[in-house]
Amino acid sequence: MKTVKTIFALLCILFFTSSLSQSLVPNTQLKDLKKELVYTDDVFNEDKFYVVSFWATWCIPCINELDAIVDLYPKWKDENIEVVAISTDDSRTKKRVRPMINGKDWDFKILLDENHDLKRALNIVGIPHTIITKGSEIILRRVGYSPGEEAELYEFIKNYN
């Protein structure tokens, strides 16, 4: 308990001497659908908007969100908005990722975060969790999904200076 108190006190000092909040996507290893390692630094490397959706094959609201976005995606792509759908399926369900994205005709960039390294690095507790970045800078985070929210994400990007 004494150790905890000491660490806590030291943390408080550090806390007030640092810049607060996570402004950049931490560089983390993910895998692509061919199991090749991909670094987030190499994913969010262009000066454009990325809509990053953390999802899983068993998460119905996540799928509803991506199903809704796919209908708008041709327009988004024209405006240089890229959707990156990061699957958090572990070995129980990850085998369903590839057939599902093909069966649903999603043409997003799909990356796998099988042991939740990026999810943990971003302190994401539950999914769906959606992040908008400009390059690798995080500009919006949303927890959950309610139908129609994709329109608001688009509005947010349009109004962002």
Added chain:
Amino acid sequence: MNKLFIIISILFFYVGFSQNNSFYGAFESNGVYYSENESKDFEKKFKSNNYFNLNYLIGNKWKFDLQIESYLPGRLQNFSDNLEDTYLSTLSINYKTKKFDFSVGSIYEQFGSGLILRTWEDRQLGINNSIWGVRTSYESEKIDVKLLAGYQKKGRDISTGKILGLDAEISLSEDFQFGLSYVGRFEDITYDFGDFTNLFSSRLDYYSDSFYMNYEYISKSKDGIVQFGNISEKFVKPGNAHSLNFGVYKSGFGFNMTFRRLENMGYFSDRFEASGDYLETSINYLPALTKQHDYLLSNINVYEAQPYVSFQDPKLMKAGEIGFQLDLYYNFEKGSSLGGKYGTKISFNSSLWNNLGGKFSYSSQDYTTSFFDFGEKYFSEQSLEITKKVSKDYNYILLFINRYYNKRLVEERTGEVNSKILVVDNTLKLNNKRSIKFDVQHLFNSDDDKNWFGYGLEYNLNYNFSFYYSNIKNYQNIEKGKPSYYSTGISYSKNTTKIIASYGKQRGGLICYGGVCRYVPEFKGISISLNTTF
């Protein structure tokens, strides 16, 4: 462990003050005020599980993470006794360059598909089996190597056994990958079969533009079987696992099939945990390979993988599981006769899991299995799901499940269940912000607890506020007085903060999440959960 904490803290501050840094973190709290509970020793009380994370990033090379957990004034029911008070739960320092990575502290890692090693956190299940030790990895174009060693976290304590792991992934060509792993456990014991238990894995992956296949084989050295919390010198067995997975896909179509056979594959850093309820020091990850459902009635009688040897009585002897699962996805395109204006998506899943076939002897506590022999059936399921967007503002999901569940064999209780479940889930968008979700569910069951009926209503007032009510009723269960369970709540979310307050009565029994199941007693109460990141 205390000394190590202090050393880590000093390093933390030394590096922290010398460079530009950024701080971020998260907080999660789940509290319940229990007003009624079926367990005998229950007291009316407020209980909560709380998690506080801090992360500290310096440039893109150094990263410090810590998590403090607090179970005050007590942990929620059905979490391990090892979770109590407030304590520093995980702490780690990571140094990373493009090819090299080194971590000390709490390690989260997975080798291959996790069949040989996976350390992870799942707060809903109270699982955090991170390894308290060191890890290093090196990547090159052709080969990635990882090495780790340490103890395993067990609540606020650590395991008695130590773990050593080595993993290599080799790219044979652009399409072929080959992997090798070793995971050893050392636990000081007085039995003849030795202090070391060794697992070896070899795996092969192939990917092309329309086809993929992977195969993994694991062999486990001889280990004493834990029966009713004890080990006998006479019941010592090796184990093995085979997993074969393949699939084909093209635009609008996907097919996947997995075959898996597990024999005596339980593997814990405290080997006596094999008979525990919380999988606290489990080293490998052996999830049930069945479709994971998301509706209340579809989550009654869910299968849990059966990788263990269990000799309960002369008529209930298990040595593992064998079976398969297949998935099919198809998209009827927009404008086609079945697709309609907006397209129709279907998915089909089928799974079958059986005990291993072979010769079992209760009196001499022994068994021999044969490779392709299917023993008594544990579970089977076929499900069809149709997702249809009818208009710009209305869509529905139709789900039908046909399920067989051998409760006697899986849960080591009595009974077999043949059930059929039908779910209709409708979503209606009222305008850009408001929407209503309404689902109706029915479970047809001539055995066990008989029929159930349920429904759920959710109203999203805007992106921030939503209200819900759900109710399930076991309306033919006269024996238990036709129990019904309900929940009503409000959820508020704004950016990264989400608060849910609810009141209800929760069903007891085997509650499963992510393929891992746990018995929970029925309870009534008020729940509040909050999570936020900063």
